[in-house]
Amino acid sequence: MLTATLRGMFAHKLRLVLTTASIALGVAFLAGTLILTSTMTLAFDQLFGKVSSGTDAVVRTTAPYTAQDGVGTSRAPISASVLPTVRKVDGVRAAEGSVSGYALLTDNDGKAVLTKGGAPTMGYSMPSDEKLRGDVGLLSGHAPQGAHEVAIDATSAEQHDIALGSTIEVLFRGPTREFTVVGTVGFGGEKDLGGTTSAYFDVPTAQRVLGTPGHFDTIDVSAEDGVSQTELAKRLDAVVPPGAEAVTGEAVAQESSDAIKENLKFVSVLFLIFAGIALFVGSFIIWNTFTMTVTQRAREIALLRAIGATRRQVLRSLLVEALVLGAVASAVGLGLGLAVAKGLKVLMDVVGFSLPSTSLQVAPSTVWISLLVGTLVTVVAALVPARRATKVLPVEALRESTPGAEKPSARRAVIGLAVAGSGAGAMLWSLYGGADMKVFGLGLLASMVGVMVALPIVVRPLSTAIGMPLRMRGLPGELAEQNAVRNPRRTSATAAALMVGLTLVVSMSVFASSLKASFGDVISDQTNADLFVTTASTQADGFSPSVIAAVKSVPGVDQVSANGWGEARFAGAGSSFSAVDPGNAEEVMNLGVSRAPSGISARTGSWCRERSRTGTRGRSATRCGRSSRPAASTSSTWWGSTPARGGSVTTTS
Amino acid sequence: MSLTTGTPRVMTTHAARAESVTKLYGTGDAAVAALDNVSVGLGQGQFTAIMGPSGSGKSTLLHMLAGLDRPTSGEVYLGETETTGLNDKALTLLRRDRIGFIFQSFNLLPTMTAAENIVLPMRIAGRRPDEHWVASIVATVGLEDRLGHRPAELSGGQQQRVAAARALASRPDIVFADEPTGALDSRSGLELLRFLRTAVSELGQTVVMVTHDPTAASFADRILFLADGQVVGERQAATAEEILDHMKSLGA
Numbered sequence: 001m002l003t004a005t006l007r008g009m010f011a012h013k014l015r016l017v018l019t020t021a022s023i024a025l026g027v028a029f030l031a032g033t034l035i036l037t038s039t040m041t042l043a044f045d046q047l048f049g050k051v052s053s054g055t056d057a058v059v060r061t062t063a064p065y066t067a068q069d070g071v072g073t074s075r076a077p078i079s080a081s082v083l084p085t086v087r088k089v090d091g092v093r094a095a096e097g098s099v100s101g102y103a104l105l106t107d108n109d110g111k112a113v114l115t116k117g118g119a120p121t122m123g124y125s126m127p128s129d130e131k132l133r134g135d136v137g138l139l140s141g142h143a144p145q146g147a148h149e150v151a152i153d154a155t156s157a158e159q160h161d162i163a164l165g166s167t168i169e170v171l172f173r174g175p176t177r178e179f180t181v182v183g184t185v186g187f188g189g190e191k192d193l194g195g196t197t198s199a200y201f202d203v204p205t206a207q208r209v210l211g212t213p214g215h216f217d218t219i220d221v222s223a224e225d226g227v228s229q230t231e232l233a234k235r236l237d238a239v240v241p242p243g244a245e246a247v248t249g250e251a252v253a254q255e256s257s258d259a260i261k262e263n264l265k266f267v268s269v270l271f272l273i274f275a276g277i278a279l280f281v282g283s284f285i286i287w288n289t290f291t292m293t294v295t296q297r298a299r300e301i302a303l304l305r306a307i308g309a310t311r312r313q314v315l316r317s318l319l320v321e322a323l324v325l326g327a328v329a330s331a332v333g334l335g336l337g338l339a340v341a342k343g344l345k346v347l348m349d350v351v352g353f354s355l356p357s358t359s360l361q362v363a364p365s366t367v368w369i370s371l372l373v374g375t376l377v378t379v380v381a382a383l384v385p386a387r388r389a390t391k392v393l394p395v396e397a398l399r400e401s402t403p404g405a406e407k408p409s410a411r412r413a414v415i416g417l418a419v420a421g422s423g424a425g426a427m428l429w430s431l432y433g434g435a436d437m438k439v440f441g442l443g444l445l446a447s448m449v450g451v452m453v454a455l456p457i458v459v460r461p462l463s464t465a466i467g468m469p470l471r472m473r474g475l476p477g478e479l480a481e482q483n484a485v486r487n488p489r490r491t492s493a494t495a496a497a498l499m500v501g502l503t504l505v506v507s508m509s510v511f512a513s514s515l516k517a518s519f520g521d522v523i524s525d526q527t528n529a530d531l532f533v534t535t536a537s538t539q540a541d542g543f544s545p546s547v548i549a550a551v552k553s554v555p556g557v558d559q560v561s562a563n564g565w566g567e568a569r570f571a572g573a574g575s576s577f578s579a580v581d582p583g584n585a586e587e588v589m590n591l592g593v594s595r596a597p598s599g600i601s602a603r604t605g606s607w608c609r610e611r612s613r614t615g616t617r618g619r620s621a622t623r624c625g626r627s628s629r630p631a632a633s634t635s636s637t638w639w640g641s642t643p644a645r646g647g648s649v650t651t652t653s
Numbered sequence: 654m655s656l657t658t659g660t661p662r663v664m665t666t667h668a669a670r671a672e673s674v675t676k677l678y679g680t681g682d683a684a685v686a687a688l689d690n691v692s693v694g695l696g697q698g699q700f701t702a703i704m705g706p707s708g709s710g711k712s713t714l715l716h717m718l719a720g721l722d723r724p725t726s727g728e729v730y731l732g733e734t735e736t737t738g739l740n741d742k743a744l745t746l747l748r749r750d751r752i753g754f755i756f757q758s759f760n761l762l763p764t765m766t767a768a769e770n771i772v773l774p775m776r777i778a779g780r781r782p783d784e785h786w787v788a789s790i791v792a793t794v795g796l797e798d799r800l801g802h803r804p805a806e807l808s809g810g811q812q813q814r815v816a817a818a819r820a821l822a823s824r825p826d827i828v829f830a831d832e833p834t835g836a837l838d839s840r841s842g843l844e845l846l847r848f849l850r851t852a853v854s855e856l857g858q859t860v861v862m863v864t865h866d867p868t869a870a871s872f873a874d875r876i877l878f879l880a881d882g883q884v885v886g887e888r889q890a891a892t893a894e895e896i897l898d899h900m901k902s903l904g905a
Contacts, residue, residue, distance in 0.1 A: 312742075
């Protein structure tokens with residue numbers, strides 16, 4: 001029986017290939033997403049592990065609260081006076097303050113060194129202790145020393161021909177400064193840190209240009225041999241002043257990595273939805289193919305039944321066929337998944353979520369989930385046609401003509417319309433009656449299934465209507481119409497597959513254009529501004545106040561209003577705030593000011609929330625906390641050409 | 654009606670018999686009786702031909718006897734087993750283990766070789782074919798050098814001989830053949846009929862064949878004539894001319 005099944009499959013190679021392709025495509029998406037997710041996970045773990053590999057413990061201030069999305073928790077800088085206390089702790093081999101922040105490199109011509117997809121442009125302090133540098137190593141030159149030296153990442157140096165000894169400008173939140181490039185930096189064998197640009201300064205310089213003099217972001221500690229990270233963190237925790245804490249280096253790396261991964265979760269969810277849709281369509285194609293197979297092979301099945309194959313054997317042989325098909329297709333899909341993962345990665349680069357580079361990771365779970373899902377979908381889709389095959393009567397082997405198609409029953413129409421009706425009801429209930437969005441999803445599914453069930457009923461009248469102009473073209477048109485009407489079930493199955501495909505295309509484009517429209521609405525509703533000045537990097541904390549003056553001096557500019565935002569806790573809940581220029585904010589933005597006591601405008605609700613939701617996209621959000629630094633005088637808003645936050649200056653003319 | 658021979662009496666020598674079998678197609682006023690209260694017994698070790706014009710019900714009778722279809726009323730026995738009372742699975746297993754089939758066309762799975770087709774019923778049953786027996790059958794039908802070929806690579810006559818070999822390979826109680834020569838040229842047809850004759854005379858098989866061809870019927874031990882769903886006549890072995898004459902007399 002199995003031999004018969006397999007022979008039958010290979011006898012129809014083209015059909016086999018087409019069916020396999022449909023399932024393989026769905027599985028490829030699924031596998032691609034899973035591969036990308038595990039690759040991302042590993043890449044970020046590696047990235048943060050690399051940077052902090054030499055750090056055994058980190059002393060930092062405690063977070064006043066956890067940000068609402070768990071990302072970008074703001075911390076105040078820690079006073080430099082804690083450093084001597086830390087150094088005295090038993091088991092501490094080396095301890096140094098660390099500062100990082102926005103730093104935009106420029107090339108020899110003074111042009112900004114931009115990153116792909118708005119990846120961060122960062123500046124860091126370079127520890128003098130080599131172990132504390134972790135995987136950050138000098139590839140050429142020497143470590144920066146003094147107020148005028150910088151070491152930059154090797155990629156920026158190579159791509160922009162910035163030679164050692166040349167003088168470049170570096171942009172900060174504060175005034176732009178000139179530095180001499182004294183070294184190039186690599187990161188454990190790679191020439192940049194996951195597509196970002198890096199500028200390294202000595203600690204005092206970094207404090208001045210990136211942070212606050214007298215403070216560090218964190219104090220990084222390296223343990224003496226034989227002292228574990230946990231032990232070190234415990235000892236440090238006992239001596240640090242109130243408001244500060246000591247955590248292990250591993251924990252910090254994990255936190256940073258988790259925060260980014262949390263941020264990029266929506267990407268996986270989006271791709272998984274695509275995979276689900278692809279498999280749904282695939283299951284339709286399988287169902288259709290098997291229905292065709294069963295019809296075509298009716299005589300073969302009848303012969304087998306006549307010479308003694310039981311119904312169960314017929315069912316089993318078709319399910320085995322589906323199983324083999326599903327397994328092979330899933331395996332092919334898994335292979336294609338690698339290509340899909342690569343493609344998705346490129347796609348993400350293009351739309352602005354560049355990922356750290358690492359080889360693609362195929363986890364064991366990816367393999368079995370893909371194989372299982374693909375095979376299961378195929379077998380389940382083949383179930384109904386296979387059951388129909390068991391109804392083939394043995395006498396049909398003796399009949400010369402193939403049996404005519406069964407007439408669609410009235411029961412079918414009733415069931416179909418009932419299911420479609422309740423589905424539509426569920427959708428309306430969810431849209432206007434306040435039911436959960438899940439009800440909408442189920443309703444959508446139900447109405448599609450209902451329409452598919454009822455479809456054979458309307459094939460005849462529909463074909464007659466559509467066939468009207470065809471008939472006028474003579475016999476071929478007439479034949480075409482009759483052919484469509486001859487087997488309503490077949491016609492409707494084909495139409496259903498098309499329907500699902502079209503539903504997908506339409507829903508995706510509606511989704512995209514609504515997204516675009518609502519984005520545009522927010523901007524046009526909330527501002528009267530004609531232009532927005534935004535920073536080049538999504539990482540930028542904003543502009544130097546001098547930019548405001550520069551913009552003001554441009555002929556034709558009437559009003560310039562700086563604004564910024566940050567994370568804060570309002571009424572016990574993490575939220576975000578916006579800072580505006582009280583002088584002219586109302587002229588450039590449609591702010592519904594409810595109360596303005598002593599120069600503070602408060603507006604609760606959507607504006608803030610809207611921002612934070614959008615702001616969680618992309619890597620920029622992990623840095624949200626940065627903008628809540630004391631020096632919030634400069635501007636920074638979330639809108640721009642990409643859903644990224646960047647400093648902006650709104651202007652009206 | 655006077656010539657109806659299958660009087661309902663229990664005969665252990667009957668390989669298969671029908672008792673008062675009626676088969677209606679359609680319902681109500683539109684109902685047509687393909688078989689009208691037919692009772693026949695088919696002798697063991699005999700070659701029986703069922704003859705009749707198109708629409709006489711001869712194929713329907715074969716389907717009933719072979720357990721391929723169920724009568725509207727009446728009983729069918731295979732040996733001592735009442736097949737009309739069996740459920741679908743039991744009936745399927747009965748066909749598999751005790752009956753051999755040769756249809757007019759489409760007897761073989763196109764994707765399998767001749768050898769594989771021959772042992773297919775036993776493979777379905779999960780049994781090991783009796784190699785000596787199969788080899789002797791293959792030799793008798795003269796297919797030794799065609800065993801590795803697919804049906805598409807065989808002539809019509811060869812295909813029917815493969816079907817005949819398959820029908821006999823599992824040593825069934827009875828072989829049913831539905832117009833086995835209908836799609837063959839006369840020479841191939843004769844070869845097949847000679848083989849069926851040999852199977853009965855030399856191998857002791859029981860064969861029931863539906864045909865409208867007097868020449869084919871002339872190979873049988875016994876000939877049943879059907880018309881309008883009823884048995885209208887019976888003859889022992891006869892020449893093709895005699896059978897033709899008999900048919901003419903029935904038609905008159």
